[in-house]
Amino acid sequence: MTRDQWDDVLHRLAGLDQVPSDVLRDAVERDGLCHTTHREGEPPEPDTAEEPDSALAAHFCAGCAAQDECLALELRTAGAETHGIWGGLAEHDRRALHRVWAHRPSDSETSDHEGGSLS
Ligand code: SF4
Known part of the structure; x- marks a missing residue:
């Protein structure tokens, strides 16, 4: 993913913080694919x-x-120990995202922050 794509994901996740x-x-x-x-009997499994x-x-x-909700929930519950596919991202991508997401500014801080690196 490009830096702009990561920023877009972080922006969408920020909307779910509360x-x-x-x-x-x-x-x-309810909505997860x-x-x-x-429920229809054919759970998709990575082959x-x-x-x-x-x-x-x-x-x-x-x-x-429900990609954003799924991703936000996985970041909250599994954090850096995440495995498999959740929220449209592979585990190595979610771990990289988590390093930044976990250091995101709170509501009382500015949006200009120096979180971790996605690389
Ligand atoms: S794992 Fe993928 S398909 Fe399943 S709910 Fe999460 S985002 Fe949707």
């Missing part, structure tokens, strides 16, 4: 035993209406 985790979880369970597909890469994660979650 949303309680149970509300995020409800949205994911893998959840709705699972690989290796760590999913970025392209596979993007493909797996393409069209999901």
Whole structure:
């Protein structure tokens, strides 16, 4: 992802900062593509035993209406220990994102911050 794409993701996640985790979880369970597909009996599973890469994660979650909620919830609950595909990102991308997200400014701080590096 480019720096602009990372910034866009962080901006969208900031809009969910005040949303309680149970509300995020409800949205994911209600609208998440893998959840709705699972209810139809065909849960999509990455067809690989290796760590999913970025392209596979993007493909797996393409069209999901709950990507941001899913990503925010995973960052909150699994943090740097995240595994697999969540929120349209592979685990190495989420770990990189988490380093910045975890150091994001609070509401009382400015939006200009020097969080971690995504590289
Ligand atoms: S973003 Fe991906 S992992 Fe999360 S609910 Fe949607 S399809 Fe499932």
